[in-house]
Amino acid sequence: MTSHHHRPESDIALRVKAIESLLVEKGIVEPAALDTIIDTYEHKVGPHIGAQIVAKAWVDPGFKQRLLADSTSAISELGLTGFSSEHMVVVENTPDVHNLIVCTLCSCYPWAILGLPPTWYKSFAYRSRAVIEPRQVLQEFGLDIPEQVEVRVWDSNADLRYLVLPERPAGTEDLSEADLAALVTRNAMIGTAKVQPSIVSPSVVA
Incomplete structure (x- = not known):
């Protein structure tokens, strides 16, 4: 039997997710805006x-x-x-x-x-x-x-x-x-x- 282990996320990744969730929860940033920013840095700049x-x-x-x-x-x-x-x-x-x-x-x-x-x-x-x-x-x-x-x-x-x-x-x-x-x-x-x-x-x- 093969077990699949997932590498735990880094502290920085967890902090980014926490900040992202907080900004969305408080209505400061729209989820669609975050998706656009992520897409920009993944595909359009770099x-x-x-x-x-x-x-x-x-x-x-x-x-x-x-x-x-x-x-x-x-x-x-x-x-x-x-x-x-x-x-x-x-x-x-x-x-x-x-x-x-x-x-x-x-x-x-x-x-x-x-x-x-x-x-x-x-x-x-x-x-x-x-x-x-x-x-x-x-x-x-x-x-x-x-x-x-x-x-x-x-x-x-x-x-x-x-x-x-x-x-x-x-x-x-x-x-x-x-x-x-x-x-x-x-x-x-x-x-x-x-x-x-x-x-x-x-x-x-x-």
Whole structure:
């Protein structure tokens, strides 16, 4: 006989459910509104959206050129408008330049494209040190940038958000656009990581 054990929910999950129930019970939030918010964060915003932009730029030279020349306009071609994606600048990593995104004043962040910012991005330590000692910060993320590579730090604000276009890893020439998007991480689009070569099999086209 096989027994099925369910992993207990975390304290955070239980607290979220309790707060959700309380807000609905007091009539502060409608259940339909909560469903809309959940659907938005599951399907309409998040790092998978940014990954689609990156993968498109990797496989479509024309789109990449437009993305670097006028990021907001190029992103809108994919139907991605509104939220914090309205004023975007995409900066490209190359063998000679590595880009890093920060917001020194608070935590301005293209959440429509990358989802909610990670805790470390909002921390004072990251916001201050990323500008002063970016190489050391990158090392702490496990990313050693050679001295001959220039590190550029871009400071987001309420009017302008940045996104890193990472280098396409070698050995991914046979991957589809969807497979490439699956490789792109949120940290790579902030600049605290590089995209690693494929560990997934290319999609099979019937």
